[in-house]
Amino acid sequence: MNSFSKASETPAPGTSAGPGRKSALHKLLRDPQAVISAGILLVIVLMGLLSPLLTQHGPNDSSLDAVNAAPGTDGYLLGGDKSGRDIFARLLHSVNTSVVSALIGASIALAIGVTFGLIGGYFGRRVRGLTEWLFSLLMTFPGLLLLIVLLPVTDGDYRVTMLIFGVLLSPGIYRLVRNLVVGVSKELYVDAARVSGLPDRHILRRHVLFVVRGPIVIAAAFLAGSCISVQSGLAFLGVGSDDVASFGAMVADGFTNLYEEPLQFVWPSLALGIMTASLVLLGNALRDALEGGRPKATGVARPSERPAQEPGRPGIPDAGAVSGLLAVEGLAIAYPTPSGELKEVVSDISLELEAGETLALVGESGSGKTQTAFAALGVLPPEAVVVRGSIRLDGRELLGLPESELRKVRGTSIAYVPQEPMSNLDPSFTVGAQLVEGVRAATTLSKREARERALALLERVGIPEPERTFASYPHQISGGMAQRVLIAGAVASRPLLLIADEPTTALDVTVQAEILDLLRDLQKELNMAVLLITHNFGVVADACDRIAVMRRGEIVEAGSIDDLFGEPAHPYTRMLLDSIIDESKVRTDGPASPASPAGTTAVRTEAS
Numbered sequence: 001m002n003s004f005s006k007a008s009e010t011p012a013p014g015t016s017a018g019p020g021r022k023s024a025l026h027k028l029l030r031d032p033q034a035v036i037s038a039g040i041l042l043v044i045v046l047m048g049l050l051s052p053l054l055t056q057h058g059p060n061d062s063s064l065d066a067v068n069a070a071p072g073t074d075g076y077l078l079g080g081d082k083s084g085r086d087i088f089a090r091l092l093h094s095v096n097t098s099v100v101s102a103l104i105g106a107s108i109a110l111a112i113g114v115t116f117g118l119i120g121g122y123f124g125r126r127v128r129g130l131t132e133w134l135f136s137l138l139m140t141f142p143g144l145l146l147l148i149v150l151l152p153v154t155d156g157d158y159r160v161t162m163l164i165f166g167v168l169l170s171p172g173i174y175r176l177v178r179n180l181v182v183g184v185s186k187e188l189y190v191d192a193a194r195v196s197g198l199p200d201r202h203i204l205r206r207h208v209l210f211v212v213r214g215p216i217v218i219a220a221a222f223l224a225g226s227c228i229s230v231q232s233g234l235a236f237l238g239v240g241s242d243d244v245a246s247f248g249a250m251v252a253d254g255f256t257n258l259y260e261e262p263l264q265f266v267w268p269s270l271a272l273g274i275m276t277a278s279l280v281l282l283g284n285a286l287r288d289a290l291e292g293g294r295p296k297a298t299g300v301a302r303p304s305e306r307p308a309q310e311p312g313r314p315g316i317p318d319a320g321a322v323s324g325l326l327a328v329e330g331l332a333i334a335y336p337t338p339s340g341e342l343k344e345v346v347s348d349i350s351l352e353l354e355a356g357e358t359l360a361l362v363g364e365s366g367s368g369k370t371q372t373a374f375a376a377l378g379v380l381p382p383e384a385v386v387v388r389g390s391i392r393l394d395g396r397e398l399l400g401l402p403e404s405e406l407r408k409v410r411g412t413s414i415a416y417v418p419q420e421p422m423s424n425l426d427p428s429f430t431v432g433a434q435l436v437e438g439v440r441a442a443t444t445l446s447k448r449e450a451r452e453r454a455l456a457l458l459e460r461v462g463i464p465e466p467e468r469t470f471a472s473y474p475h476q477i478s479g480g481m482a483q484r485v486l487i488a489g490a491v492a493s494r495p496l497l498l499i500a501d502e503p504t505t506a507l508d509v510t511v512q513a514e515i516l517d518l519l520r521d522l523q524k525e526l527n528m529a530v531l532l533i534t535h536n537f538g539v540v541a542d543a544c545d546r547i548a549v550m551r552r553g554e555i556v557e558a559g560s561i562d563d564l565f566g567e568p569a570h571p572y573t574r575m576l577l578d579s580i581i582d583e584s585k586v587r588t589d590g591p592a593s594p595a596s597p598a599g600t601t602a603v604r605t606e607a608s
Contacts, residue, residue: 027289034285037278044275048095055089059245068261081250081264082257091271093245098228098275101162105227106220108166113173114216118204120174121181124382131178135171143168144230148239156241158231165230169223176219180212188423194379195418196438196489197411200403206437210428214287221283225276232272247272324352325529326376326497331389333371333380333553342385346371346553349389355496356523358530360540362576363550369533372550373499375399376531377416378406394496411442415490419502421482425474432470435489442493457488461518480511487518494526501533516543537577541565549573 028034047054056075066073066080073079078087120131146168147161154160184190185208193203228247234240235248242249247268254265331349334342346368353359361369374380376391378398391398393413398406410416418424426434435454439445445453451470458466461484469477469485477485483503490498500519504512520543523530532544540547541561548558549572557570568574 031285037281040278048092051092057086057089059090059093090245094247097246101231102224102227104162105166106223109169109173109223112170114177117174117177121178122185135174139171158240184208184211189426192424195410195416197407197441218283218287221279225279324354326353327392329390332387334385334387351548353529355529356527358544360544360547361533367550368553412493414497415495417486417490417500417503419505421486427474431485438489439492461488491522497529499531
């Protein structure tokens with residue numbers, strides 16, 4: 001095993017690299033708002049459940065002696081109502097009615113809204129269009145009026161009414177979850193999970209739902225309060241059974257007796273207000289505990305490329321003559337324009353790569369390098385259209401494979417090392433949890449064996465304290481260590497092909513050299529082919545065997561490193577090489593004048 005210098009990758013002083021994150025439960029217990037609101041709700045719910053033990057009467061037991069009885073009357077703690085029923089007993093049974101209403105309505109709304117929100121936000125435009133249409137149609141129904149009209153169908157059963165109300169509430173949850181998922185699904189760590197071969201259901205459950213859970217929790221609290229309020233409102237209007245104790249029915253009775261016994265109106269109103277307010281406050285506290293202090297990953301917008309036809313592209317294989325471990329032949333990728341026409345962003349790409357060889361794909365930003373790599377990985381955006389071409393890995397055609405087959409290829413035969421390592425690690429989970437997840441997706445190892453493999457990989461890629469890094473969150477390690485973690489995960493399954501998309505862009509020069517050395521060593525050990533996407537000619541000269549230059553979606557020149565650096569044939573390649581700044585060129589122009597328009601200052605260079 002090679003040794004590497006780690007001085008530049010140790011955590012900064014005062015920064016813990018261990019698992020110092022506090023659990024959500026610990027945060028809740030230290031939050032007075034959460035403790036008080038949860039305590040109030042717990043006491044109220046427990047009193048409702050223990051109502052047979054706390055009261056001497058049933059909710060509908062009446063006595064002429066208790067008509068408008070004053071609070072404190074023997075056997076009637078809060079007095080009696082105008083029908084001689086025990087107000088305290090009816091309050092406790094109303095709590096049970098409210099809890100059941102909240103559980104039914106909120107559960108149905110969450111089950112439908114969250115499920116379809118995840119599907120509509122994560123999958124393609126067609127699926128999203130269908131779910132949008134269904135929930136937009138559902139939103140056109142007038143909720144409260146529909147519940148009243150369906151009274152003969154529900155037969156006054158508040159549980160059936162709350163089930164219907166839960167369905168009517170689901171569009172709001174759907175739109176909330178869908179909007180959140182659309183943003184999260186574009187995060188780089190979600191792309192990394194897809195590339196590692198994880199199934200969509202696993203990504204949705206672990207990497208997407210886990211991230212958006214905070215807003216869902218606060219929405220659930222509002223849903224529960226809404227269900228309680230609506231059930232009470234319907235009971236206040238007389239919609240439902242008279243035999244079911246409810247805050248709404250008690251408020252209605254107290255309202256008719258307001259001038260004689262105003263307290264009969266106050267007790268249920270106060271209990272209803274305390275329950276709904278406590279739910280909202282607890283939901284806010286839960287949201288803060290689940291989301292507070294969580295590092296946010298930032299997405300990277302993928303550039304759009306503009307196709308153009310360039311004559312005379314030296315060194316590029318002819319159609320039908322492409323072979324090798326990876327063979328890309330005549331690949332063309334297009335995206336629909338607002339007018340409906342397809343605009344090609346990658347045109348007639350052909351390249352080949354043998355086992356143990358490193359091919360550099362070079363070009364300016366927006367030239368189509370990453371689009372070509374994503375096509376090989378099978379992770380192009382849903383709106384992308386592969387117009388023509390072929391991509392073969394070890395003789396197997398990849399284009400046209402169903403997603404289930406592509407998942408078996410990604411993370412096993414093809415591995416991917418992305419740029420911006422910190423953005424490609426899920427900030428919600430430890431480094432070790434993510435490595436174990438990837439290892440188990442690519443192998444049949446048990447969780448314990450996968451953990452041992454992950455620790456061995458961390459040690460192999462030159463991380464000085466594997467156990468400590470294994471237990472750390474992404475924000476607790478340096479960028480160089482994060483890149484090593486991604487490389488460890490990529491080579492865990494001993495892939496045939498490693499696609500490295502600008503793996504050293506976000507790193508300093510010293511760490512760049514170490515990462516390149518590591519990739520070279522691993523390539524020799526595993527005899528894997530490496531497709532290196534970069535715009536850094538220094539990296540190309542140091543690490544690659546051959547080079548292909550892209551411009552505006554096309555490969556304009558390809559060849560060996562010596563040939564292309566020594567005698568570039570295409571004008572664009574010569575321009576790229578001439579733009580390299582070295583010690584023989586100095587800048588002699590003065591600073592730009594503040595009055596000069598941007599971009600008009602001439603830049604002159606001369607030999608020193």
